[in-house]
Amino acid sequence: MANYSIKDLEHLSGIKAHTLRIWEQRYGLINPKRTDTNIRYYDQDDLKLVLNVSLLKDNGFKISKIAEMSKKELQEAVVEVSDKTTSFVDQIYGLTLAMIDLDEQRFEKIISSSTLKVGFERTMLNIIYPFLSKIGIMWLTDAVNPAQEHFITNLIRQKVIVAIDGQYETFDEKAKKYMLFLPEGELHELGLLFANYLIRAKGNKVIYLGQNMPFDDLSMVYDTYQPDYLFTILTNNSRAFDPKEYLANLSELFPNTEILVSGSQIIGEDLGLPDNVIEVANPNRILEFISAHQSESVSK
Template sequence: MSNYSIKDLEQLSGIKAHTLRIWEQRYNLLKPKRTETNIRFYDDEDLKLILNVALLNDNGFKISKIAKMNFEDMKTEVLKLTDRSFAYDDQIHSLIIAMVELDEDRFEKIISTNILKIGFEMSMLNIIYPFLSKIGVLWQTGSIHPGQEHFISNLVRQKLIVAIDGQLYTGGGKKFLLFLPEGELHEISLLFSCYLLKSSGHKVIYLGQNTPREDLNSVYSVHKPDYLVTVITTSPSGPQVQDYLDYLSKKFQESEILVSGYQIIGQDLEIPANVHVMHYLKDIKEYLLSLTHVA
């Protein structure tokens, strides 16, 4: 079970902390617990409740009516809404609820239905990746326990691998080498980059997680890619990130290097000339469109 602050609930539900406190006092919606040092916190049940409340409220239910519902009635109404609504925020809320409940069937249904309705790429860009970004900060701070992270990551990873396998290379395009640094295991963004590149007709050499420098060097020497792509979420970190970027820039001077991730974006780094920071996955898509079109 995870513990959440009221700011965590705000981050995940989209309801301001001030509003949550008013609802708590006026309608007795939430019952926060307290640590031994008297700090308020909320648990998974509180999070599920407030996510359901947020979804219903966003779809026209008055808070006074919602407060009178029991949890099962509330859940029934939410399921009806998410089955017929394709608003991105509603789908993201539903994914968060499925994550907290570790409900694989529900998570699978939400993703598969959206892929059928709007396509894989649009589902990733507008639902799955915003969902991952929404809870990403909580992973970093430990508010979400590792079991929930593994549950989500593995399900999304499976979808990405199936989508990537469906993209066949027919020749032409640029050559991209994709990898994660040593110690880096967060692969979702790199896998989606692989999908975007392959679906755009480019050649991809995929090394994946935890790539030692000597392995990267040996593969590079064989394939001589036009571009290297990496994502740094946890490793390296701190001052080691600048050292790693400088190493990549000097070692692979003949290639352009696309980098992204929590340790890159918004950090005080000196970006070498052949290194380009991708702030969002849409940046990669736009970057691809700037290259020579491949039929």
């Protein structure tokens, strides 16, 4: 089971460390453990408690009342709030707890409810994507183990694939064409699936090559499909992979095509990208690009 510092709890819950210490002293809400060397730490149950308290507090519950609740009363209050809330932040908290508890039913309830209320695209942009960013922070603090991360990302992957399958496609002859792929050694395709859904949702055509695509095979697909744009994501931090060199090679291979690129190896790295390579930091930036480059016939 993971151990957390009070700063970890602050980053994951949004509650200041100073406030958490006051709650410890005044209400005995959480009780830190100590290592053999007398260093304070918190466990997974403490993290879940703080996340639940944060959810209730954001929905009008007084901290003094929360501190008086039994474990059962706290859980019942959280379930009641989760059923009623339309707040994206609250739903992200709910997904975090579903991941920690490996609770597929809770995950399904949150995503299905949000999709019914605001649609899958807004659910993806306002809940799923920020939640995945939060998982990234949890990785940095060892707050989530590989099993929990695989559990939740595979559930999300299934949802995105089902949403893509359900898209009703009627393409205009002048619809823009996108070619989506991940480089060799790149296996995390969830972001690419997001892009696939968003591009198709705006009436564009997509050829989806998926993960681990050999560089030498790209030309053959390009020559056959003749895409207007390429899209890839670079997160591979292997020393054997040089993202700047890879993009330079892509740019040289396809000099007359705009290449959209995202991922942790690109965003904020100031690599000095080739002229035809465009950095898109997140799904909203992808949507902005799509809208700006939509063919007139499709946008009407």
